[in-house]
Each structure stands twice: as structure tokens, then as C-alpha cells.
Amino acid sequence: MDLKGFLIVLSGPSGTGKNTLIDRVVPHIPNLQYSISATTRKPRPGETDGVDYFFISDEKFDQMIADGEFLEWAEFVGNRYGTPRFFVDERISQGQTVIMDVDIQGALQIKKMMDEAVLVFLLPPTWEELRKRLNKRGKDSNEIITQRLEHSFEELKYIVDYDYFIINDQLDKAVERLITIIKAESCRVVRADLHSIQRLWQRR
Amino acid sequence: MDLKGFLIVLSGPSGTGKNTLIDRVVPHIPNLQYSISATTRKPRPGETDGVDYFFISDEKFDQMIADGEFLEWAEFVGNRYGTPRFFVDERISQGQTVIMDVDIQGALQIKKMMDEAVLVFLLPPTWEELRKRLNKRGKDSNEIITQRLEHSFEELKYIVDYDYFIINDQLDKAVERLITIIKAESCRVVRADLHSIQRLWQRR
Numbered sequence: 001m002d003l004k005g006f007l008i009v010l011s012g013p014s015g016t017g018k019n020t021l022i023d024r025v026v027p028h029i030p031n032l033q034y035s036i037s038a039t040t041r042k043p044r045p046g047e048t049d050g051v052d053y054f055f056i057s058d059e060k061f062d063q064m065i066a067d068g069e070f071l072e073w074a075e076f077v078g079n080r081y082g083t084p085r086f087f088v089d090e091r092i093s094q095g096q097t098v099i100m101d102v103d104i105q106g107a108l109q110i111k112k113m114m115d116e117a118v119l120v121f122l123l124p125p126t127w128e129e130l131r132k133r134l135n136k137r138g139k140d141s142n143e144i145i146t147q148r149l150e151h152s153f154e155e156l157k158y159i160v161d162y163d164y165f166i167i168n169d170q171l172d173k174a175v176e177r178l179i180t181i182i183k184a185e186s187c188r189v190v191r192a193d194l195h196s197i198q199r200l201w202q203r204r
Numbered sequence: 205m206d207l208k209g210f211l212i213v214l215s216g217p218s219g220t221g222k223n224t225l226i227d228r229v230v231p232h233i234p235n236l237q238y239s240i241s242a243t244t245r246k247p248r249p250g251e252t253d254g255v256d257y258f259f260i261s262d263e264k265f266d267q268m269i270a271d272g273e274f275l276e277w278a279e280f281v282g283n284r285y286g287t288p289r290f291f292v293d294e295r296i297s298q299g300q301t302v303i304m305d306v307d308i309q310g311a312l313q314i315k316k317m318m319d320e321a322v323l324v325f326l327l328p329p330t331w332e333e334l335r336k337r338l339n340k341r342g343k344d345s346n347e348i349i350t351q352r353l354e355h356s357f358e359e360l361k362y363i364v365d366y367d368y369f370i371i372n373d374q375l376d377k378a379v380e381r382l383i384t385i386i387k388a389e390s391c392r393v394v395r396a397d398l399h400s401i402q403r404l405w406q407r408r
């Protein structure tokens with residue numbers, strides 16, 4: 001039977017392991033693929049347009065914002081990044097499932113633009129564990145990490161706008177849970193082509 | 205973390221294999237148990253009150269209907285059968301998941317009484333296959349079977365009120381799909397105790 005695809009959005013505080021989790025899940029689900037972002041950043045050596053990112057100009061980015069062509073967008077260190085709606089729509093209409101990770105503000109923007117998107121909130125097992133992971137990365141000072149944790153705690157209230165949550169206490173279990181969620185979502189009546197169900201029944 | 209349980213209702217046309225499917229799924233999910241119906245039918249040898257059924261009088265059944273204590277009820281060959289709300293509520297509040305099979309009218313009654321119940325529509329692979337299965341049972345005449353199939357086809361329109369659908373083309377796959385749905389549903393934010401999530405984060 002024909003099934004519509006859907007967009008699955010994994011988000012949660014930084015340091016919870018969103019990327020690792022998606023990398024581990026993608027090989028297990030046929031027709032599951034990463035979303036490709038558009039960015040105003042210049043390509044780095046080895047990066048290909050339309051594969052790693054859609055590399056676009058500032059003017060084009062402005063135009064796409066104005067035309068409502070982004071499911072979400074944000075600026076990081078002087079460059080803008082966004083999720084183009086056309087890419088997601090195209091894949092979904094082909095019956096594929098698109099997965100992406102984004103911060104909580106981005107996920108909330110997406111839910112507004114595309115109510116049928118499936119939002120998954122990834123949680124660290126404890127606050128202390130998240131602090132440990134952020135320390136281990138060695139990217140930020142203690143002060144920055146504390147600020148980031150405070151911010152994450154604040155944002156925890158948005159979990160009520162999400163469909164699912166996964167506590168990333170053991171990576172293998174988290175992988176299994178995300179696979180389970182994606183598989184179950186493809187059994188949703190809203191994703192089924194009801195005409196094709198009726199056709200199955202009319203062969204008599 | 206504490207999780208609320210939920211009620212999962214499997215329904216669909218007769219002959220699709222609802223009972224077989226539940227029997228196969230129950231051993232795989234901890235804390236999953238059958239709902240126990242109340243009935244006005246007399247106990248048969250070997251049946252135990254509170255295990256096989258709650259055996260109750262006609263007067264008690266009337267009273268329970270009047271008090272809105274049934275999630276659904278129906279009459280079959282002179283006896284009444286119903287799903288008592290207290291049993292389901294009690295188990296759910298203990299974090300257990302309750303599963304039951306019921307016909308489509310029953311499932312729709314339940315959804316009205318308990319919006320958070322999870323409804324799964326079980327479909328035979330084709331109309332012809334369902335006819336074969338009903339014939340194989342040898343219980344009914346061809347005419348009755350044809351009537352039943354027509355009725356089932358009519359009721360197919362109610363699938364839009366369901367959360368999930370499973371096509372029972374291969375039993376093993378259908379078992380896997382139902383397990384997946386139950387596991388994914390227990391990752392839903394609506395089933396989580398948000399206070400206990402916040403508590404996890406406040407140990408610092």
C-alpha cells in the first residue's frame with residue numbers, strides 16, 4: 001500500500017547526542033534520509049552543493065524567508081542556516097521519511113509550519129551527566145556550560161509541545177526507541193492512503 | 205521514570221485474527237494485560253469471577269450502564285458484555301497497559317468515553333482472504349458470510365477515527381507491528397510524568 005512519508009524532528013539540549021543517535025538510526029530504516037539545510041556559509045573543501053548543504057546567497061536566503069520557504073531558520077556566528085520546505089515536501093510526497101536534528105526553538109518553528117511533523121525530545125539521563133558530556137567536549141568554559149545548562153533547563157518546559165521523548169541513558173536503547181517510534185508512526189492511519197485500502201478490499 | 209499506562213484497543217472486522225494477535229503480543233510486553241469484561245452470562249465450568257469475566261446480575265449491569273461505568277457494552281445472544289471503566293482506570297494508574305479486542309462499534313464507544321485510548325484497526329490483506337478465513341471457520345453459511353463482509357466493508361469508513369492500522373498479511377509481521385506501536389506509545393510525552401523528568405534534572 002502507498003504510504004505518505006513524514007518529517008521526524010529530533011531535538012533537545014545540546015550535548016544529548018542527537019547527531020550520534022540519528023547516524024545510528026538511519027541505516028536501520030529504509031527510505032529514511034537526512035534533511036539537507038540551506039546555508040549562506042561558503043562551502044568548505046570537499047562539501048558538495050545539494051548533498052552537504054544547499055549553498056545560497058544572502059539575497060536568496062532573504063527571498064526564501066520572505067516567501068515562507070523555510071520550515072525553520074537561525075543564525076550562527078554570522079551565517080544563516082535553514083530547512084527548506086521544498087526538500088522535505090518533495091521527499092514526503094515520494095513516501096520517504098525525512099529526519100533532522102535542530103534545537104528546541106527550531107523544532108517549535110517547524111511544528112507551527114507543519115503540524116504533522118513528528119517531534120521527539122531527547123533528554124540526557126541527568127543534569128550532572130549533561131554537564132559531564134559538555135565538559136568532555138572541551139569546547140566551552142565552565143561559565144558558558146553553566147549558562148547553557150540553565151538555558152536547557154528553562155527550555156525543558158517546551159517538552160509538552162512534543163510528541164515523544166527519549167531519555168538517552170544508554171545509546172543502544174535510545175537507538176531502539178527512535179527506530180520504534182519511526183516504525184510505529186508509519187502505521188498511523190493519517191499516513192495511509194485510504195483509497196488504496198479500499199481498493200484492496202474491492203478486488204472481488 | 206514513572207509512566208502512565210494506557211488502553212490499547214484492537215478492532216476490525218471479524219475474522220481478521222484479533223485474538224490470535226493479542227495472544228501473541230502479550231508475552232512480549234511487560235505490564236501488558238488483557239482487559240476483563242463484565243457479563244450477565246452465567247459462568248461456565250472452570251471460569252473464575254474476576255479472572256475470566258466479572259460475572260454480574262442483570263440489575264447490576266443496568267446500574268453500571270446508568271452510572272456510566274462501562275467504556276462500551278453490547279448484547280450478544282441474550283447476554284450482555286461490557287468493559288468496566290474501573291478495571292482499566294485502576295491498571296492504567298498503576299502504570300500498566302491494558303489491551304482488549306472489540307468490534308468497531310465498541311471501539312468508537314470507547315474513544316468517546318476515553319479519548320486517550322489508542323485505537324488500532326486490524327485489516328485482512330484482501331476481501332477474498334477474509335472470505336476464505338470466514339469460510340474456513342465453518343461457523344456460518346455463505347449467505348451470512350456475505351452479509352458480514354458487506355457490513356465490514358461499510359464499517360471500513362470508521363478507520364479515520366483510529367490511530368493506527370495493521371494489515372494482517374503475515375501474522376509474524378502483524379505481531380511485530382503491534383509490539384512496535386505499544387512500545388512507541390509508551391514514549392509519548394502525554395504518558396510521561398513531567399514532574400519526574402524535571403526532578404531528574406534538579407539533582408545538582
